[in-house]
Amino acid sequence: MVEVQIYCSSLTSDVLDGISIDLFSGGADRLRHIDFSSFPMLWSSRLLSRLETLAIVGSHNVPGPSTNELTDILRRCPKLRAFRMKSFAEIRVSQSKGGVAHLPALESFELYLNDAEGFNQIISSLRIPECRKFDVRCFNVTRNVFSNDTSHFTNAFLSAVPSSSNVSLLLDAFELDLFERRTEGDVRINFSLNGDSVWEMLDPLIELTAGSVPWPPIHADIDLKYTIPFQVANILHKMPSITKLRLRGNSDQYITQLSHPTLNDGKYEWVxxxxxxxxxxxCPENDLQIFADLSGNRQAGADMD
Structure with a gap:
């Protein structure tokens, strides 16, 4: 047997009490692919060492692993090429940090957490040098998950994921809808921000897109509902490779941030x-007039649609 797929549409608590599958106890040397959905299993046993893909989708009544158990599972799969785990009610945070999981063959890593308390612990325990797709989504996130020092958050990502990989990050409590770095084509960044503390996260996130390689073209989509002009200007100055910009809920203050006057010639150049x-x-009608004036006075340069 090379592949196992088990999908359970619903399991009640009384059924769960009578089922406990020691999935990782060994004894199936040919098994390469596991895909379970809403199916109970034990997490602490000796893992099959020859797995190439491991996909586990839980539910609110199926307990997930602790952070150390998850790291241990991954560490015992040196040949793993793709990992996906989603929709667990909770990932228990271990009191002490476990070992580092080196996954030299892993190309795709997807982890969706309904409780992000163990987020840093999991990410900082990964070393996946060949990863090409890294998709992490955290729900019910609170600011203190990342502490006051967001550099730890950044360093965890940079240590775990090579600069050549695609990175997607969704943090719903920050209303950071999508953060995505692509190695080919465009980088797309959508910001829908609520609260000043969110802006503290942006510098580390922007740093992640750049790494040590030149900026690729960027498409930026920014919701201005909860922002103030100087914050937007600060972000734009740090992303000079933006080729497409979408602003939602604009005002004249934001539009004027897109350009600044040159010396004594009455013209403007774009930031x-x-x-x-x-x-x-x-965009209100009076804002459109401001934009038209800026466009007419800007310095000659590349055409803009």
């Missing part, structure tokens, strides 16, 4: 020198 396309959503 984003590589900008080719600008989309303004829900």
């Amino acid at each position: 984003l020198s590589n900008l080719r396309e600008l989309i303004l959503d829900n």
